[in-house]
Amino acid sequence: MTAEHTMKSVWRTTLLVAFLAVTMVVASRPVWATGTPQAGMAKSATCEACHGKDGRGIDPTYPVLAGQYESYLIKALSDYRSGKRTNPIMAGMAAPLTNQDIEDLASWYASMQGLWDISGE
Numbered sequence: 852m853t854a855e856h857t858m859k860s861v862w863r864t865t866l867l868v869a870f871l872a873v874t875m876v877v878a879s880r881p882v883w884a885t886g887t888p889q890a891g892m893a894k895s896a897t898c899e900a901c902h903g904k905d906g907r908g909i910d911p912t913y914p915v916l917a918g919q920y921e922s923y924l925i926k927a928l929s930d931y932r933s934g935k936r937t938n939p940i941m942a943g944m945a946a947p948l949t950n951q952d953i954e955d956l957a958s959w960y961a962s963m964q965g966l967w968d969i970s971g972e
Contacts, residue, residue, distance in 0.1 A: 886921070886951070891959025892951055897944060904962045918965020924957035 898916070903909045906917030916924065930936035931945035932953070948956075 866916075871908035886954030886956070886958035888959045888962040890951075891955035891957070894955055895959055898956065901940075902960075906960050916960040917963035919960055920949075921957045922959055925953055928956065930951045 858925050888940060901909060901913045902916050903913075909916050927936065929950075931938060931941040932948055934942065945953075
């Protein structure tokens, strides 16, 4: 084996390892949500019963959804649907949702004006 052949072999191996490393990093990253606020708004009628049309809740016992992080809302709804997070009301609401429904609803509520600081009031 010549030195040139050995060098080519080393470069091929290095490139293959680099390619595999990049592929693994890309594959391990979360897929970006594909929800849209418009679709979420159309699907939010049931949510409005407790969380209000503006996402701020009709009563202080209901969480404010407006302005929450999209990733948080996706995780919360997915966990309610799977039973990992327990709440009898939300479990029933999340059970029929598809992944796309969850992403759309999360996108809708995340697009709303966020929480405000009332500490000075």
